[in-house]
Amino acid sequence: MTGEHAARDGDTSPRGELAAERAYATLCRAALDRTSELAQDRVEEGAGVLTGRHSGESAGEGVAADGASAEALGRQLRSRAEEWREEPPGPPFFGRLDFVEDAPDGDEDHTGESGETGESEPAGKATRGGQDRQGAGEHRGQRYYIGRRRVSEHPASPPLVLDWRAPVSRAFYQATALHPRGVKVRRRFGWAPGGTGEAADLTGMEDEPLANASLGDEPESGTETGKSTGADAAAGDGSSGALVRASRILAGEIERPRVGPMRDIVATIQPEQDDLVRAEPGKSLCVQGAPGTGKTAVGLHRAAYLLYTHPRRFERGGMLVVGPNSAFLGYISAVLPSLGEVGVRQCRVEDLLPGHPVRAEDSPEAVRVKHGAAMAAVLRRALYSRVRLPREPLAVPDGSYRWRLGEGELRAVVEETLAQAPPYEVGRERVRARTVALLRSRAEHRAGPPDGAWLRKMGRSKALSGFVDAVWPRVRPEEVVAQLLGDAEVLESASVGLLSIPEREALLWSRRRPRSARTAHWSRADLLLLDETAGLLAHPAESFGHVVVDEAQDLSPMQCRALARRSRFGSLTVLGDLAQGTTPWAARDWPTQLAHLGVPEARVVPLTTGFRVPAVLVEVANRLLASLEVRVPPARSLRRDGELTTSRVAGDAALVRAVTERVESALGREGSVAVIADRERVEPLLSALRGAGLAVGGPGGRGKDGPGAAAGGGVLERVVVLPADLAKGLEYDHVVLAEPAQIAESGPRGLELLYVVLTRAVSRLDVLHARELPEAMAGRGGPGRGHNSGAG
Numbered sequence: 001m002t003g004e005h006a007a008r009d010g011d012t013s014p015r016g017e018l019a020a021e022r023a024y025a026t027l028c029r030a031a032l033d034r035t036s037e038l039a040q041d042r043v044e045e046g047a048g049v050l051t052g053r054h055s056g057e058s059a060g061e062g063v064a065a066d067g068a069s070a071e072a073l074g075r076q077l078r079s080r081a082e083e084w085r086e087e088p089p090g091p092p093f094f095g096r097l098d099f100v101e102d103a104p105d106g107d108e109d110h111t112g113e114s115g116e117t118g119e120s121e122p123a124g125k126a127t128r129g130g131q132d133r134q135g136a137g138e139h140r141g142q143r144y145y146i147g148r149r150r151v152s153e154h155p156a157s158p159p160l161v162l163d164w165r166a167p168v169s170r171a172f173y174q175a176t177a178l179h180p181r182g183v184k185v186r187r188r189f190g191w192a193p194g195g196t197g198e199a200a201d202l203t204g205m206e207d208e209p210l211a212n213a214s215l216g217d218e219p220e221s222g223t224e225t226g227k228s229t230g231a232d233a234a235a236g237d238g239s240s241g242a243l244v245r246a247s248r249i250l251a252g253e254i255e256r257p258r259v260g261p262m263r264d265i266v267a268t269i270q271p272e273q274d275d276l277v278r279a280e281p282g283k284s285l286c287v288q289g290a291p292g293t294g295k296t297a298v299g300l301h302r303a304a305y306l307l308y309t310h311p312r313r314f315e316r317g318g319m320l321v322v323g324p325n326s327a328f329l330g331y332i333s334a335v336l337p338s339l340g341e342v343g344v345r346q347c348r349v350e351d352l353l354p355g356h357p358v359r360a361e362d363s364p365e366a367v368r369v370k371h372g373a374a375m376a377a378v379l380r381r382a383l384y385s386r387v388r389l390p391r392e393p394l395a396v397p398d399g400s401y402r403w404r405l406g407e408g409e410l411r412a413v414v415e416e417t418l419a420q421a422p423p424y425e426v427g428r429e430r431v432r433a434r435t436v437a438l439l440r441s442r443a444e445h446r447a448g449p450p451d452g453a454w455l456r457k458m459g460r461s462k463a464l465s466g467f468v469d470a471v472w473p474r475v476r477p478e479e480v481v482a483q484l485l486g487d488a489e490v491l492e493s494a495s496v497g498l499l500s501i502p503e504r505e506a507l508l509w510s511r512r513r514p515r516s517a518r519t520a521h522w523s524r525a526d527l528l529l530l531d532e533t534a535g536l537l538a539h540p541a542e543s544f545g546h547v548v549v550d551e552a553q554d555l556s557p558m559q560c561r562a563l564a565r566r567s568r569f570g571s572l573t574v575l576g577d578l579a580q581g582t583t584p585w586a587a588r589d590w591p592t593q594l595a596h597l598g599v600p601e602a603r604v605v606p607l608t609t610g611f612r613v614p615a616v617l618v619e620v621a622n623r624l625l626a627s628l629e630v631r632v633p634p635a636r637s638l639r640r641d642g643e644l645t646t647s648r649v650a651g652d653a654a655l656v657r658a659v660t661e662r663v664e665s666a667l668g669r670e671g672s673v674a675v676i677a678d679r680e681r682v683e684p685l686l687s688a689l690r691g692a693g694l695a696v697g698g699p700g701g702r703g704k705d706g707p708g709a710a711a712g713g714g715v716l717e718r719v720v721v722l723p724a725d726l727a728k729g730l731e732y733d734h735v736v737l738a739e740p741a742q743i744a745e746s747g748p749r750g751l752e753l754l755y756v757v758l759t760r761a762v763s764r765l766d767v768l769h770a771r772e773l774p775e776a777m778a779g780r781g782g783p784g785r786g787h788n789s790g791a792g
Ligand SMILES: Nc1ncnc2c1ncn2[C@@H]1O[C@H](COP(=O)(O)OP(=O)(O)OP(=O)(O)O)[C@@H](O)[C@H]1O
Pocket: 253, 254, 258, 263, 265, 268, 269, 270, 273, 289, 290, 291, 292, 293, 294, 295, 296, 297, 298, 577, 580, 611, 612, 728, 729, 730, 731, 759
């Protein structure tokens, strides 16, 4: 149990240890079942008590203070109870830490977290206080189980299992023989895939001796899955490669076939990923990660970590996860709930924008201009061109008297307000307040300080309101944008020096289009303009404490600004890969993109170890990097498996035949198959494959971007034909790539697109080509270090 080493005096044979761990699992399951019942009872009682969330809280601490939060809490309790009812929580733990009894001299701990307790730290001396710099600190002699969530027999009793996010759990991810953090032995548990976490599902375990490993300690135990090889990793450099090579459980988990929606990776988070997950909440972070390095996974785990560690911070401004499209969001939607976080908003940028129906379509050039950074300046000018400097004095009637304000002083009011550049609506009220202040000083001079009622009367007076309307008119975003796009003169004066004449022409509505704000037909990109203008008028009502932005390289400057507005007081986790930028406005460098996102100071951290794409494929993909217009560190792969074939065929008909053959032979093996080609080839390939009697899905049929994934995944055809531009973010066991040269030439970002396509395969990639391979792909050493054949 979490506490003193319980098994020390028991049966220490591998079989005996496994039996003891299974018994412990049974104990945990019983405690979980009780927690579930308790949650259900509380929903029924309507009690506003959090159950087991934010583990430091004992029963009663989460009582809601007001109706709205009581309702939110009720919803959360209900979903927690439903979650428990519908989905058994799975294995109650995946790891165990045994800390040393005595701190060995010179065993420096490098956590820098001395004394970290944190509000989420589980109660009880056993887990209070972090490891000190000399090693185990207060954890000396303790044993802790680590799991997806805290398990205890009662919310207030000491935990049987610690949440993976608790400070002490960090040692599970970070301890190495060089820096053992006071950990004597790290144990990993192997559970039957797909099991519900019953004791019988616990099939094996591996121990890595850490502290004193260099002195030649033997592993504590071997298990049914084989002798521990942990010592190899422990003695190594602690890199992901060394760790994974040394652990069959780790390697098995990482190489497990991918089916259905994305899973959490909580049992196998790697040290460099853990650093990002637990990075300081207040500071923004940008992860430049090669394909399959776990950027999405890291972002989601970071969200869960921040919510757990800083619950109060995110009660005020919530957490937002932004993804590129709804199918992707469907694909990742199960991860946070599986980590116990059900209240995170997950959406696309466009879901945050004004909800006008989209009734118009822009030309590609108009889309490009509307997404560009210059548009923000154009809109600002268009809005502020409405402000007029006063040209005459103002007389404000007050009973039979008239207060007079001179043109010069009124002009100073407007000029000073403009110089302060507040949001437009704030500016308007500021002009009003300052003009009233001028009246007050007049009145004071004449008859002593006026009272509040008089000041309010003056502020609302017709003359003063008329003045404010004249110099700083009230306006709606729709009016500003409709006038800008509908009136050539307005557009010209707002965009001189910012847009070229052809760009202006692309923006201008044709004469047939309605001109008024009320009847305007808005395009998708117009919604960005409306949002930008609304942001110039006032701060958005919706603001987030933290925003996780995925595939951030593909966002346009205007999309970035829409996010920046919503996290003015928060921080961002920006995830992306410049080499995978395929939109017309994709970022070429991070500093520029981070500036658009409002966080120019964010640290950029590379992730280069890939968990998806095998090394032989990564090597081919990396050859492209030299030809891209971006500089990113090349990927390396943890996976040594994987096959690559490259085959030249004689002409298009032969290419179709070769694709069919490859698909047929791929079907003889396990896993999903995707044929990826330029959009033009999709229909012919689909009909050829169907003509050959194969059940094939069209674009979006399955995978991360397909409705299959959104609906829970994998239920549709095993084979899909996919245009290259829909491949981003997807994974397939076997990929057949048809005519890479055509993809490379398909547009200004063709090579980036090809790079995306080359990095989708989890196991096997067949490259089929009738034309020469793109030079960039051939690299210096020629294509295909794997098997080459002339089949076709
Ligand atoms: N530490 C880990 N343990 C196990 N699996 C992992 C780990 N890190 C990542 N993975 C797996 O690797 C795959 C790729 O992860 P993910 O989709 O997060 O990568 P990505 O960097 O966002 O990729 P891309 O840039 O291609 O979209 C996923 O199947 C993920 O579950």
